[in-house]
Amino acid sequence: MQYVRLGKTGLKVSRICLGCMSYGVSERGSHPWSLPEDQARPFFKRAVELGINFFDTANVYSDGTSEEFLGRALRDLVKREEVVIATKVHGKMRDDPNGRGLSRKAILHEIDASLARLGTDYVDLYQIHRLDHDTPIEETLEALHDVVKSGKARHLGASSMHAWQFAKALYLADRNGCGAGTRFVSMQNHYNLLYREEEREMMPLCADQGIGVIPWSPLARGRLARPWQAATPRSESDEFGKTLYTFAEDSDRRIVEGVADIARSRNVPMAQVALAWMLHKPFITAPIVGATKMQHLDDAASAVSLKLMDDEIRRIEEPYVPHPVIGF
Numbered sequence: 640m641q642y643v644r645l646g647k648t649g650l651k652v653s654r655i656c657l658g659c660m661s662y663g664v665s666e667r668g669s670h671p672w673s674l675p676e677d678q679a680r681p682f683f684k685r686a687v688e689l690g691i692n693f694f695d696t697a698n699v700y701s702d703g704t705s706e707e708f709l710g711r712a713l714r715d716l717v718k719r720e721e722v723v724i725a726t727k728v729h730g731k732m733r734d735d736p737n738g739r740g741l742s743r744k745a746i747l748h749e750i751d752a753s754l755a756r757l758g759t760d761y762v763d764l765y766q767i768h769r770l771d772h773d774t775p776i777e778e779t780l781e782a783l784h785d786v787v788k789s790g791k792a793r794h795l796g797a798s799s800m801h802a803w804q805f806a807k808a809l810y811l812a813d814r815n816g817c818g819a820g821t822r823f824v825s826m827q828n829h830y831n832l833l834y835r836e837e838e839r840e841m842m843p844l845c846a847d848q849g850i851g852v853i854p855w856s857p858l859a860r861g862r863l864a865r866p867w868q869a870a871t872p873r874s875e876s877d878e879f880g881k882t883l884y885t886f887a888e889d890s891d892r893r894i895v896e897g898v899a900d901i902a903r904s905r906n907v908p909m910a911q912v913a914l915a916w917m918l919h920k921p922f923i924t925a926p927i928v929g930a931t932k933m934q935h936l937d938d939a940a941s942a943v944s945l946k947l948m949d950d951e952i953r954r955i956e957e958p959y960v961p962h963p964v965i966g967f
Protein backbone atom coordinates (compact mmCIF):
# COMPACT_ATOMS: atom_id res chain seq x y z
CA MET A 640 0.00 0.00 0.00
CA GLN A 641 1.10 3.57 -0.61
CA TYR A 642 0.40 6.42 1.79
CA VAL A 643 0.04 10.10 0.95
CA ARG A 644 -0.75 13.26 2.81
CA LEU A 645 -4.40 14.26 2.94
CA GLY A 646 -4.20 17.58 1.11
CA LYS A 647 -1.82 19.97 2.84
CA THR A 648 -2.16 18.27 6.23
CA GLY A 649 0.47 16.03 7.77
CA LEU A 650 -2.09 13.22 8.06
CA LYS A 651 -1.04 10.14 6.04
CA VAL A 652 -3.76 8.09 4.42
CA SER A 653 -3.66 4.95 2.31
CA ARG A 654 -4.31 5.52 -1.39
CA ILE A 655 -7.41 3.39 -1.02
CA CYS A 656 -10.10 4.41 1.44
CA LEU A 657 -12.66 1.77 2.40
CA GLY A 658 -16.18 3.14 2.17
CA CYS A 659 -18.49 1.64 4.79
CA MET A 660 -21.87 2.50 3.25
CA SER A 661 -22.42 -1.17 2.32
CA TYR A 662 -22.09 -2.35 5.94
CA GLY A 663 -25.04 -1.85 8.28
CA VAL A 664 -28.47 -3.14 9.24
CA SER A 665 -30.16 -3.43 5.84
CA GLU A 666 -33.67 -2.70 7.14
CA ARG A 667 -32.56 0.66 8.53
CA GLY A 668 -31.84 3.41 6.00
CA SER A 669 -31.68 3.38 2.22
CA HIS A 670 -29.09 0.70 1.43
CA PRO A 671 -31.03 -2.58 1.34
CA TRP A 672 -27.95 -4.40 0.00
CA SER A 673 -25.84 -3.61 3.06
CA LEU A 674 -24.15 -6.51 4.81
CA PRO A 675 -24.89 -7.50 8.43
CA GLU A 676 -22.18 -7.25 11.06
CA ASP A 677 -20.96 -10.87 10.91
CA GLN A 678 -20.51 -10.59 7.13
CA ALA A 679 -19.02 -7.08 7.30
CA ARG A 680 -16.32 -7.91 9.84
CA PRO A 681 -14.01 -9.83 7.51
CA PHE A 682 -13.87 -6.79 5.19
CA PHE A 683 -12.42 -4.59 7.93
CA LYS A 684 -9.90 -7.30 8.81
CA ARG A 685 -8.84 -7.77 5.20
CA ALA A 686 -8.59 -3.99 4.69
CA VAL A 687 -6.20 -3.72 7.62
CA GLU A 688 -4.16 -6.66 6.29
CA LEU A 689 -3.87 -4.88 2.95
CA GLY A 690 -2.52 -1.77 4.65
CA ILE A 691 -5.68 0.30 4.26
CA ASN A 692 -5.70 2.75 7.18
CA PHE A 693 -8.47 5.06 5.92
CA PHE A 694 -12.19 4.34 6.55
CA ASP A 695 -15.18 6.47 5.54
CA THR A 696 -18.66 6.26 7.00
CA ALA A 697 -21.55 8.64 7.84
CA ASN A 698 -24.10 9.14 10.58
CA VAL A 699 -26.91 8.37 8.11
CA TYR A 700 -25.54 5.11 6.73
CA SER A 701 -28.04 2.46 7.80
CA ASP A 702 -29.24 4.75 10.58
CA GLY A 703 -25.90 4.86 12.37
CA THR A 704 -25.26 1.12 12.27
CA SER A 705 -22.43 1.49 9.73
CA GLU A 706 -20.58 3.61 12.30
CA GLU A 707 -21.28 0.99 14.97
CA PHE A 708 -19.96 -1.90 12.86
CA LEU A 709 -16.84 0.05 11.89
CA GLY A 710 -16.11 1.18 15.44
CA ARG A 711 -16.50 -2.26 16.97
CA ALA A 712 -14.38 -3.95 14.30
CA LEU A 713 -11.52 -1.44 14.46
CA ARG A 714 -11.45 -1.64 18.25
CA ASP A 715 -10.80 -5.37 17.95
CA LEU A 716 -8.30 -5.11 15.08
CA VAL A 717 -6.04 -2.09 15.59
CA LYS A 718 -4.95 0.62 17.96
CA ARG A 719 -7.04 3.76 17.53
CA GLU A 720 -4.00 5.86 16.61
CA GLU A 721 -3.15 3.54 13.70
CA VAL A 722 -6.27 4.31 11.67
CA VAL A 723 -7.91 7.33 10.09
CA ILE A 724 -11.66 7.41 10.70
CA ALA A 725 -13.82 9.74 8.64
CA THR A 726 -17.54 10.27 9.17
CA LYS A 727 -20.13 12.75 7.94
CA VAL A 728 -23.00 14.91 9.11
CA HIS A 729 -26.01 16.49 7.35
CA GLY A 730 -28.54 13.76 6.54
CA LYS A 731 -31.78 13.12 8.36
CA MET A 732 -31.36 11.26 11.66
CA ARG A 733 -34.71 12.13 13.27
CA ASP A 734 -38.14 13.45 12.22
CA ASP A 735 -38.04 16.58 14.38
CA PRO A 736 -37.10 19.90 12.72
CA ASN A 737 -33.55 19.77 14.11
CA GLY A 738 -32.95 16.15 13.25
CA ARG A 739 -30.93 16.94 10.13
CA GLY A 740 -28.75 19.60 8.57
CA LEU A 741 -25.77 21.69 9.59
CA SER A 742 -27.13 24.04 12.26
CA ARG A 743 -24.95 24.57 15.31
CA LYS A 744 -27.45 22.50 17.30
CA ALA A 745 -27.40 19.61 14.83
CA ILE A 746 -23.63 19.49 14.43
CA LEU A 747 -22.86 19.61 18.15
CA HIS A 748 -25.39 16.83 18.79
CA GLU A 749 -24.41 14.67 15.84
CA ILE A 750 -20.68 14.66 16.52
CA ASP A 751 -21.35 13.26 19.99
CA ALA A 752 -23.77 10.68 18.61
CA SER A 753 -21.25 9.58 15.96
CA LEU A 754 -18.45 9.30 18.52
CA ALA A 755 -20.67 7.18 20.78
CA ARG A 756 -21.54 4.83 17.90
CA LEU A 757 -17.93 4.62 16.76
CA GLY A 758 -16.77 4.05 20.33
CA THR A 759 -13.98 6.62 20.07
CA ASP A 760 -13.40 10.08 21.52
CA TYR A 761 -12.36 11.69 18.22
CA VAL A 762 -12.67 11.26 14.47
CA ASP A 763 -9.79 12.13 12.17
CA LEU A 764 -11.98 13.72 9.51
CA TYR A 765 -15.42 15.22 10.11
CA GLN A 766 -17.15 15.98 6.82
CA ILE A 767 -20.27 17.86 5.84
CA HIS A 768 -22.21 15.40 3.69
CA ARG A 769 -23.89 18.19 1.68
CA LEU A 770 -24.59 21.91 2.20
CA ASP A 771 -27.54 22.94 4.36
CA HIS A 772 -29.38 25.72 2.53
CA ASP A 773 -31.42 26.49 5.68
CA THR A 774 -28.40 27.40 7.81
CA PRO A 775 -25.99 30.28 7.20
CA ILE A 776 -22.64 28.82 6.19
CA GLU A 777 -20.98 31.04 8.83
CA GLU A 778 -22.94 29.22 11.58
CA THR A 779 -21.89 25.85 10.18
CA LEU A 780 -18.23 26.84 9.91
CA GLU A 781 -18.11 28.15 13.46
CA ALA A 782 -19.75 25.01 14.87
CA LEU A 783 -17.29 22.84 12.95
CA HIS A 784 -14.41 24.98 14.22
CA ASP A 785 -15.63 24.35 17.77
CA VAL A 786 -15.81 20.59 17.10
CA VAL A 787 -12.13 20.61 16.16
CA LYS A 788 -11.11 22.90 18.99
CA SER A 789 -12.91 20.65 21.49
CA GLY A 790 -10.75 17.75 20.29
CA LYS A 791 -13.63 15.73 18.81
CA ALA A 792 -12.27 15.94 15.25
CA ARG A 793 -8.76 16.36 13.94
CA HIS A 794 -9.68 17.83 10.54
CA LEU A 795 -12.74 18.95 8.57
CA GLY A 796 -13.84 17.85 5.11
CA ALA A 797 -16.67 18.62 2.73
CA SER A 798 -18.63 16.59 0.20
CA SER A 799 -20.49 17.24 -3.05
CA MET A 800 -21.40 20.86 -3.79
CA HIS A 801 -20.74 23.42 -6.51
CA ALA A 802 -17.15 24.62 -6.74
CA TRP A 803 -18.21 28.23 -6.10
CA GLN A 804 -19.87 27.15 -2.86
CA PHE A 805 -16.73 25.35 -1.75
CA ALA A 806 -14.56 28.34 -2.71
CA LYS A 807 -16.85 30.56 -0.62
CA ALA A 808 -16.61 28.24 2.40
CA LEU A 809 -12.80 28.19 2.17
CA TYR A 810 -12.68 31.97 1.83
CA LEU A 811 -14.99 32.51 4.81
CA ALA A 812 -13.03 30.11 7.00
CA ASP A 813 -9.85 32.02 6.17
CA ARG A 814 -11.47 35.44 6.62
CA ASN A 815 -13.04 34.50 9.93
CA GLY A 816 -9.68 33.36 11.21
CA CYS A 817 -10.64 29.72 11.62
CA GLY A 818 -6.99 28.94 10.94
CA ALA A 819 -5.33 26.13 9.07
CA GLY A 820 -6.67 23.55 11.51
CA THR A 821 -10.31 24.17 10.76
CA ARG A 822 -10.34 25.06 7.08
CA PHE A 823 -11.77 22.16 5.04
CA VAL A 824 -8.85 19.92 4.09
CA SER A 825 -10.66 17.48 1.79
CA MET A 826 -13.38 17.20 -0.83
CA GLN A 827 -15.40 13.96 -1.13
CA ASN A 828 -17.04 14.33 -4.53
CA HIS A 829 -18.61 12.15 -7.20
CA TYR A 830 -15.96 11.30 -9.76
CA ASN A 831 -15.28 8.34 -12.01
CA LEU A 832 -14.85 7.49 -15.71
CA LEU A 833 -18.62 7.88 -16.24
CA TYR A 834 -18.91 11.20 -14.38
CA ARG A 835 -16.07 13.67 -14.98
CA GLU A 836 -17.88 16.99 -14.64
CA GLU A 837 -15.76 17.70 -11.55
CA GLU A 838 -12.74 18.19 -13.83
CA ARG A 839 -14.16 21.56 -14.97
CA GLU A 840 -14.10 23.56 -11.72
CA MET A 841 -13.85 21.48 -8.55
CA MET A 842 -10.64 19.56 -9.27
CA PRO A 843 -8.66 22.66 -10.35
CA LEU A 844 -9.93 24.49 -7.24
CA CYS A 845 -8.81 21.61 -5.00
CA ALA A 846 -5.40 21.43 -6.70
CA ASP A 847 -4.92 25.17 -6.31
CA GLN A 848 -5.99 25.17 -2.66
CA GLY A 849 -4.14 22.01 -1.61
CA ILE A 850 -7.36 20.15 -0.84
CA GLY A 851 -7.25 16.34 -0.66
CA VAL A 852 -9.68 14.74 -3.12
CA ILE A 853 -11.35 11.49 -2.07
CA PRO A 854 -14.04 10.61 -4.64
CA TRP A 855 -17.15 8.62 -3.82
CA SER A 856 -18.46 5.86 -6.10
CA PRO A 857 -15.17 5.65 -8.04
CA LEU A 858 -16.46 2.54 -9.85
CA ALA A 859 -19.78 4.22 -10.71
CA ARG A 860 -21.33 1.93 -8.11
CA GLY A 861 -20.04 -1.17 -9.88
CA ARG A 862 -20.80 -0.21 -13.50
CA LEU A 863 -17.09 0.15 -14.28
CA ALA A 864 -16.26 -3.20 -12.71
CA ARG A 865 -18.45 -5.60 -14.73
CA PRO A 866 -19.85 -6.10 -18.23
CA TRP A 867 -22.34 -3.42 -19.32
CA GLN A 868 -25.52 -5.50 -18.96
CA ALA A 869 -24.58 -7.42 -15.80
CA ALA A 870 -26.74 -6.94 -12.70
CA THR A 871 -26.13 -7.64 -9.01
CA PRO A 872 -28.37 -7.56 -5.91
CA ARG A 873 -27.00 -4.08 -5.19
CA SER A 874 -27.48 -2.71 -8.69
CA GLU A 875 -31.12 -3.79 -8.59
CA SER A 876 -31.85 -2.17 -5.21
CA ASP A 877 -29.57 0.92 -5.38
CA GLU A 878 -32.24 3.58 -5.97
CA PHE A 879 -29.86 6.56 -5.74
CA GLY A 880 -27.39 4.80 -8.02
CA LYS A 881 -30.14 4.33 -10.63
CA THR A 882 -30.53 8.10 -10.89
CA LEU A 883 -26.85 8.83 -11.60
CA TYR A 884 -25.96 7.11 -14.87
CA THR A 885 -28.89 7.37 -17.27
CA PHE A 886 -27.91 10.39 -19.35
CA ALA A 887 -25.32 9.25 -21.87
CA GLU A 888 -25.77 5.53 -22.15
CA ASP A 889 -24.06 5.19 -25.52
CA SER A 890 -20.80 6.86 -24.47
CA ASP A 891 -20.97 5.27 -21.00
CA ARG A 892 -21.24 1.83 -22.60
CA ARG A 893 -18.24 2.52 -24.85
CA ILE A 894 -16.19 3.55 -21.81
CA VAL A 895 -17.16 0.39 -19.92
CA GLU A 896 -16.28 -1.70 -22.99
CA GLY A 897 -12.91 0.06 -23.19
CA VAL A 898 -12.21 -0.74 -19.55
CA ALA A 899 -13.18 -4.37 -20.24
CA ASP A 900 -10.86 -4.58 -23.26
CA ILE A 901 -7.88 -3.21 -21.35
CA ALA A 902 -8.63 -5.48 -18.40
CA ARG A 903 -8.71 -8.48 -20.76
CA SER A 904 -5.44 -7.58 -22.43
CA ARG A 905 -3.74 -6.92 -19.08
CA ASN A 906 -5.35 -10.01 -17.50
CA VAL A 907 -6.62 -8.01 -14.52
CA PRO A 908 -10.17 -7.35 -13.26
CA MET A 909 -11.98 -4.31 -14.69
CA ALA A 910 -12.10 -2.63 -11.29
CA GLN A 911 -8.32 -2.45 -11.24
CA VAL A 912 -8.24 -0.59 -14.55
CA ALA A 913 -10.96 1.90 -13.53
CA LEU A 914 -9.30 2.63 -10.18
CA ALA A 915 -5.80 2.80 -11.69
CA TRP A 916 -7.09 5.42 -14.15
CA MET A 917 -8.26 7.56 -11.24
CA LEU A 918 -5.08 7.04 -9.22
CA HIS A 919 -3.07 8.44 -12.17
CA LYS A 920 -4.73 11.85 -11.78
CA PRO A 921 -2.40 14.15 -9.86
CA PHE A 922 -5.28 15.78 -7.97
CA ILE A 923 -6.55 12.49 -6.49
CA THR A 924 -5.64 11.49 -2.93
CA ALA A 925 -7.62 8.25 -2.53
CA PRO A 926 -10.80 6.86 -4.06
CA ILE A 927 -13.36 5.68 -1.50
CA VAL A 928 -14.20 2.19 -2.72
CA GLY A 929 -17.18 0.04 -1.85
CA ALA A 930 -16.71 -3.71 -1.38
CA THR A 931 -19.38 -6.37 -1.03
CA LYS A 932 -17.15 -9.34 -1.91
CA MET A 933 -13.73 -9.97 -0.45
CA GLN A 934 -12.09 -9.94 -3.88
CA HIS A 935 -13.17 -6.31 -4.32
CA LEU A 936 -10.74 -5.23 -1.61
CA ASP A 937 -7.80 -7.10 -3.12
CA ASP A 938 -8.60 -5.65 -6.55
CA ALA A 939 -8.67 -2.13 -5.12
CA ALA A 940 -5.35 -2.57 -3.34
CA SER A 941 -3.74 -4.00 -6.50
CA ALA A 942 -4.91 -1.01 -8.53
CA VAL A 943 -2.44 1.18 -6.64
CA SER A 944 0.48 -0.43 -8.47
CA LEU A 945 -1.14 -0.82 -11.91
CA LYS A 946 0.38 1.65 -14.40
CA LEU A 947 -1.68 2.42 -17.48
CA MET A 948 -0.15 3.49 -20.79
CA ASP A 949 -1.07 6.86 -22.33
CA ASP A 950 -2.96 5.19 -25.19
CA GLU A 951 -4.96 3.09 -22.71
CA ILE A 952 -5.94 6.22 -20.81
CA ARG A 953 -6.91 7.93 -24.07
CA ARG A 954 -9.02 4.92 -25.05
CA ILE A 955 -11.17 5.10 -21.90
CA GLU A 956 -11.36 8.89 -21.73
CA GLU A 957 -12.11 9.63 -25.40
CA PRO A 958 -15.78 8.47 -25.54
CA TYR A 959 -16.80 10.73 -22.62
CA VAL A 960 -19.44 13.38 -23.34
CA PRO A 961 -20.61 16.09 -20.90
CA HIS A 962 -23.16 14.87 -18.37
CA PRO A 963 -25.73 16.86 -16.41
CA VAL A 964 -24.37 17.94 -13.03
CA ILE A 965 -25.92 15.47 -10.62
CA GLY A 966 -25.48 13.81 -7.24
CA PHE A 967 -26.05 16.74 -4.90
Ligand SMILES: NC(=O)c1ccc[n+]([C@@H]2O[C@H](COP(=O)([O-])OP(=O)(O)OC[C@H]3O[C@@H](n4cnc5c(N)ncnc54)[C@H](OP(=O)(O)O)[C@@H]3O)[C@@H](O)[C@H]2O)c1
Binds near residue numbers: 660661855935
Ligand atom coordinates in the same frame (compact mmCIF):
# COMPACT_ATOMS: atom_id res chain seq x y z
N1 LIG B 1 -20.42 11.62 0.04
C1 LIG B 1 -21.38 11.02 -0.60
O1 LIG B 1 -22.39 11.60 -0.94
C2 LIG B 1 -21.23 9.57 -0.91
C3 LIG B 1 -22.10 8.96 -1.85
C4 LIG B 1 -21.91 7.62 -2.14
C5 LIG B 1 -20.89 6.90 -1.53
N2 LIG B 1 -20.06 7.52 -0.62
C6 LIG B 1 -18.92 6.82 0.01
O2 LIG B 1 -18.22 6.18 -1.03
C7 LIG B 1 -18.10 4.79 -0.72
C8 LIG B 1 -18.07 3.99 -1.98
O3 LIG B 1 -19.28 4.15 -2.70
P1 LIG B 1 -19.76 3.01 -3.68
O4 LIG B 1 -19.96 1.74 -2.94
O5 LIG B 1 -20.90 3.55 -4.46
O6 LIG B 1 -18.44 2.91 -4.60
P2 LIG B 1 -17.97 2.09 -5.85
O7 LIG B 1 -16.61 1.63 -5.50
O8 LIG B 1 -18.18 2.91 -7.07
O9 LIG B 1 -18.97 0.85 -5.98
C9 LIG B 1 -18.84 -0.27 -5.18
C10 LIG B 1 -19.52 -1.44 -5.88
O10 LIG B 1 -18.81 -1.76 -7.05
C11 LIG B 1 -18.76 -3.16 -7.20
N3 LIG B 1 -17.35 -3.57 -7.10
C12 LIG B 1 -16.39 -3.05 -6.32
N4 LIG B 1 -15.21 -3.64 -6.54
C13 LIG B 1 -15.43 -4.58 -7.49
C14 LIG B 1 -14.61 -5.52 -8.14
N5 LIG B 1 -13.31 -5.62 -7.86
N6 LIG B 1 -15.16 -6.35 -9.04
C15 LIG B 1 -16.49 -6.26 -9.35
N7 LIG B 1 -17.31 -5.37 -8.77
C16 LIG B 1 -16.79 -4.54 -7.84
C17 LIG B 1 -19.61 -3.75 -6.10
O11 LIG B 1 -20.91 -3.82 -6.62
P3 LIG B 1 -21.94 -5.01 -6.20
O12 LIG B 1 -22.10 -4.88 -4.72
O13 LIG B 1 -23.15 -4.65 -6.99
O14 LIG B 1 -21.27 -6.29 -6.61
C18 LIG B 1 -19.54 -2.68 -5.03
O15 LIG B 1 -20.65 -2.70 -4.16
C19 LIG B 1 -19.27 4.51 0.21
O16 LIG B 1 -19.07 3.36 1.00
C20 LIG B 1 -19.31 5.76 1.02
O17 LIG B 1 -18.34 5.70 2.05
C21 LIG B 1 -20.24 8.84 -0.33
